[in-house]
Amino acid sequence: MDFDPKKNYYEILGVSETATADEIKKTFRKQAVKYHPDRGGSKEKFQEINEAYQVLSDDQKRQQYDMYRKGGFGAGSFDF
Numbered sequence: 001m002d003f004d005p006k007k008n009y010y011e012i013l014g015v016s017e018t019a020t021a022d023e024i025k026k027t028f029r030k031q032a033v034k035y036h037p038d039r040g041g042s043k044e045k046f047q048e049i050n051e052a053y054q055v056l057s058d059d060q061k062r063q064q065y066d067m068y069r070k071g072g073f074g075a076g077s078f079d080f
Helices: 009-013 021-035 043-056 059-069
Strands: none
Touching: 009 021, 009 043, 021 043, 043 059
């Protein structure tokens, strides 16, 4: 798994769950400029934004992330 389903990447990036790929890209670019460490921003915040973008900009990762968040994969606990 290339993401942390406990994190709300939509909130981190500042987009809605129905955001288009273009909206995600535009918002990421604005946030990246705002929080880039070379421009006086926070390194941790920049990394968090980058992580969110890596997941939300990839259709397959985004779909998996959404499934995990909604309890689709492994949501139930099994006791063998």
